[in-house]
Amino acid sequence: MSERTPADQFLDAAADLLRRVRDEEAEAVAAAGTLLADTVAAGGRLFAFGAGHSSLAAQDVVYRAGGLALMNLLTVPGVVGVDVMPATLGSALERVDGLAAAVLDSSPLRAGDALVIISLSGRNPLPVEMALNARALGVKVIGVTSLAYATGTRSRHVTGTFLKDHCDIVLDSKIAVGDAELTLDTVPAPFAPASTVVTTALLQAVMATAAATLAARGIEPPLLRSGNVDGGHEWNARVLEKYRDRIFYRF
Numbered sequence: 549m550s551e552r553t554p555a556d557q558f559l560d561a562a563a564d565l566l567r568r569v570r571d572e573e574a575e576a577v578a579a580a581g582t583l584l585a586d587t588v589a590a591g592g593r594l595f596a597f598g599a600g601h602s603s604l605a606a607q608d609v610v611y612r613a614g615g616l617a618l619m620n621l622l623t624v625p626g627v628v629g630v631d632v633m634p635a636t637l638g639s640a641l642e643r644v645d646g647l648a649a650a651v652l653d654s655s656p657l658r659a660g661d662a663l664v665i666i667s668l669s670g671r672n673p674l675p676v677e678m679a680l681n682a683r684a685l686g687v688k689v690i691g692v693t694s695l696a697y698a699t700g701t702r703s704r705h706v707t708g709t710f711l712k713d714h715c716d717i718v719l720d721s722k723i724a725v726g727d728a729e730l731t732l733d734t735v736p737a738p739f740a741p742a743s744t745v746v747t748t749a750l751l752q753a754v755m756a757t758a759a760a761t762l763a764a765r766g767i768e769p770p771l772l773r774s775g776n777v778d779g780g781h782e783w784n785a786r787v788l789e790k791y792r793d794r795i796f797y798r799f
Contacts, residue, residue, distance in 0.1 A: 554730060558740045561729040565746045568722050573750065580664075580690045580717045581757020584616070587662040587688065588758070589767055593794045594619045595657060596751075598666035599627040599642045599674055605666050605692070605747040611797055613774035615755055617787045620796045622663065624651050627674070641674070643704055648677035652685065656796055659686025664751065668727060668743050669697040670711030672704050679714035690754070691715035692747055700725040719754070721746045 552560075569577075584594060596619055598606035607629070610621045626632045626641045641647060657663065663682045667675035670693035679689045691711045695718070698710045712718045721743060728738030759769040770791050773780040788798050 554732070554740070557730055558742070561740075562742045562745050565722055565742055566749055569720075569746060569750055570753075572722070573719055576717055576719050577750065577753050578757055580719060580754045582761055583688055583690065583717060584662055584754065584758035585761035585765070585767075587660070588616070588618060588762060588770065589765065590660060591794075592660040592662060593656070593658075593796075594662050594664075595622045595655075596620070596664040596666070597622040597624070597675075597678060599624065599672075600630065600638050601744060602666040602668055602747070603627065603629050604744050605751055606664070608748050609664075609751050609755055611772065613772055613780075615772055616758060617770045617772050617784075617791055618794050619755075620656075622651070622655060622657070624648075624674070642672040643674070645673050645677070645706070648674050649681050652678070652681050657682060657685060657687055662688045662690065664690045664692065664754075665711060665715070666692040666747060666751075667711050668694050668721070668723060668747070669701060669725075670694070671697055671701055673706075675711045676703070676705040676707070676709060676714060679711055683714060683716075689715045690717045690719065692719045692721060692750060694723040694725075694727075694743070695720045696723065696725050719750050721750060 596606035596609055606621060609615050609619045627638045632638045665675050665679055682689050693711050698712055703710050723743045726738055727741040727743045729742050730740040731738050762769040770787055773783045775781050792798060
């Protein structure tokens with residue numbers, strides 16, 4: 549048998565993590581999907597937020613073929629992805645006290661909405677305060693994080709708490725502290741992060757649950773279709789028009 553390559557090792561590690569979240573987070577995924585379905589059925593709006601690379605998973609469920617049209621990206625200037633220069637500024641902004649409150653004050657979030665907050669470590673002031681302030685507004689909060697950080701690191705928020713402490717539902721990505729799956733004697737640092745793969749899969753499992761739950765209640769899920777299939781643009785135009793008062797990326 550040939551020796552397993554680093555690519556083999558990484559893919560195996562990612563597959564193992566996906567199996568763990570499938571088996572160990574099934575109840576939380578079901579609860580999160582049901583919460584989103586409840587929100588849609590009650591006329592609420594859906595939002596997703598993540599900072600830095602955590603924003604990638606948030607963006608993956610917004611304006612997405614096969615996804616819920618009502619999922620909106622809650623943006624914080626300078627921390628959406630890694631497009632800010634210098635890139636280190638985004639990391640610094642996650643540690644700024646009060647930024648979340650300023651963002652929420654100018655956002656369309658209101659009581660009865662649902663917000664998915666993605667933060668691998670869950671330790672920085674921005675995601676912690678985002679959850680705290682959103683719940684104070686009457687918003688339901690789903691946190692997607694690694695619980696390992698709550699025992700392996702210290703919170704950077706003044707309260708000493710983590711994102712997980714301020715959520716209605718928590719999804720644990722199972723990612724180890726440091727987010728690197730591989731080590732080699734010839735490589736001076738751990739490498740090959742899997743958090744994006746796992747977090748994105750977790751959220752898509754939640755979206756699938758929400759869509760199926762709505763359908764089971766006799767409510768047509770507000771889904772988008774790919775614009776690269778015949779009729780896709782026409783389908784999406786109808787959905788975007790029908791729910792225009794609950795979609796904030798349309799204009």
